[in-house]
Amino acid sequence: MGVNRVGSGDGISYSGDSRLIDPLGDEVVVANSGATEIIVGEVSSSVVSEVRSQYPFLDDRRQ
Helix, strand or coil: CECCCEEEECCEEEECCCEEECCCCCEEEECCCCCCCCCCCCCCHHHHHHHHHHCCHHHHCCC
């Protein structure tokens, strides 16, 4: 999931462009650029589990 604010603040302009991306890198849903909106999408928990078993990078986290 990638999120970004939209609008401007402190002299900086933010375009939004939030998106939900599945574990394989495919975009599930993308917010409209420059729009304030809520996006909703689904990612299959079985796909997440399968990818995590194939790429166990979470084992490298510091506790």
